[in-house]
Amino acid sequence: MQSGSILNRLPVIIIALLAVSAAVGLTIALQNSPKGPVVVIYTALDEQFSRPILDKFTEQTGIRVLAKYDTESTKSVGLTQALFAERSRPRCDVFWNNEMVNTLRLARDGLLQDRDSSLYAEFPTEYRSKENLWCGFAARARVLLVNTDLVSDQDFPSGIEDLCDPMWKDRVGIAKPLAGTTASHAACLFAVWGEERTKDFFRRLKANAQVLGGNKQVARAVATGSLAFGITDTDDALIELEAGFPVAIIYPDQEEDQLGTLFIPNTVAMVKGAPHEKSAQKLIEFLLSPEVEEILAAGPSAQIPLRPGVPKSDRVESPATVKAMQVDFQKAAATWNAAAQFLRSEFATAE
Incomplete structure (x- = not known):
C-alpha cells in the first residue's frame, strides 16, 4: 500500500x-x-x-x-x-x-x-x-462570533457566505467539517442547497478560511484576536463573550432571501x-x-x-425569536455518506 x-x-x-x-x-x-x-x-x-x-x-x-x-x-x-x-x-x-x-x-x-x-x-x-x-x-445555534476590536460595525458579517469574502482571507475560521455540529451543518447545507452549490461553498471556504480542530478553537481564536470572525456554536461563543473578550455573537442569515440560523x-x-x-x-x-x-x-x-x-x-436566541433554517434532517442524514466523502477529500489534511 x-x-x-x-x-x-x-x-x-x-x-x-x-x-x-x-x-x-x-x-x-x-x-x-x-x-x-x-x-x-x-x-x-x-x-x-x-x-x-x-x-x-x-x-x-x-x-x-x-x-x-x-x-x-x-x-x-x-x-x-x-x-x-x-x-x-x-x-x-x-x-x-x-x-x-x-x-x-x-x-x-x-x-x-x-x-x-x-x-x-x-x-x-x-x-x-x-x-x-x-x-x-x-x-444550540450555529453562530458567527466576531472580534469587535478587529471588525468595524459597518463590516460586520451577516451570513455564512461572508466567510468566503476575499477581504477576510486567512482572517476567518471554521472547525474541520468532519465531525460534530460542523459536520451536521455541512450535511444540512447539502440537503437545503443541493450538492453543486454546497461543494462550491466549501471549496471557497477552504481557500479563504483557517480550518481549526474544533468549535472551541475557533471561538478562542476569535476572542484572542487570531481571527476576525468565525463560525461556532452558541455554547462555545458564550464562554468567550462572558469571559470579557471583545466579541459579539451574530445569528446569521436573517434576511428574507437568506437561509436562517441553524439550530x-x-x-x-x-x-x-x-x-x-x-x-x-x-x-x-x-x-x-x-x-x-x-x-x-x-x-x-x-x-x-x-x-x-x-x-x-x-x-x-431561539427558533421563536430569530429566523431558523428550515431543514429536512432525514434528507440531511441521507446525504451524509456522499457529503462526508467530499468533505474528507477536501479537509482531511487541512489545518
Whole structure:
C-alpha cells in the first residue's frame, strides 16, 4: 500500500482505534462495577455539561451511570463508529448525541430501538423521529462570533457566505467539517442547497478560511484576536463573550432571501439490543424531562429548550425569536455518506 493511501485513511483508522478503546474500557468498568442497577451511555455532549446531569440521575434513581465521552476532534463520529462496530453485541444502552445527523444514520441502519410514542410526544415534530427512535432536546445555534476590536460595525458579517469574502482571507475560521455540529451543518447545507452549490461553498471556504480542530478553537481564536470572525456554536461563543473578550455573537442569515440560523438539538435514543433496557428507559425519560432542559438552559452552555413551556436563557436566541433554517434532517442524514466523502477529500489534511 502506498504511503499516501495510508495517510488518507488515518482519520478512519484513528476513529476505529478509539472505538476499540471505548469497548475495552467499558468491559473493565462493568466487570469491576459493584452490584446493582446500571446503565451505559455514550455521550458526545461535553463532559463538563453532561456529567452533572448524569450524576443527578444517579442521585434520584440509584442507577449508576457508566459514561463514555467523546473527544472534541471526533465529536459524535467516534461514538457513532463504536456503535456500528458493536452492533452484533451492543454494550451501550443510551446514545446522547450533541447533534442529529449521526443519530439519524444509526436509525437508518437499524441500530436504534423504538419507544412508546408518549415519551416524545411533547416535543416539536421536526425534532423527533416519526418512528419513535429518537428525540431532540436542548438545542444550540450555529453562530458567527466576531472580534469587535478587529471588525468595524459597518463590516460586520451577516451570513455564512461572508466567510468566503476575499477581504477576510486567512482572517476567518471554521472547525474541520468532519465531525460534530460542523459536520451536521455541512450535511444540512447539502440537503437545503443541493450538492453543486454546497461543494462550491466549501471549496471557497477552504481557500479563504483557517480550518481549526474544533468549535472551541475557533471561538478562542476569535476572542484572542487570531481571527476576525468565525463560525461556532452558541455554547462555545458564550464562554468567550462572558469571559470579557471583545466579541459579539451574530445569528446569521436573517434576511428574507437568506437561509436562517441553524439550530441543532441534542438527541437521545435507546440502542437496539440495549443490555440494560429498563434502566435505559428511565434515563431517557429523565434526559427529556423539563428539569434537564431547565438545567442545560440555565447552565454555562445556555442550551435552548425545545419542550414547549420550558423557559430559555435570555443569553441566547431561539427558533421563536430569530429566523431558523428550515431543514429536512432525514434528507440531511441521507446525504451524509456522499457529503462526508467530499468533505474528507477536501479537509482531511487541512489545518
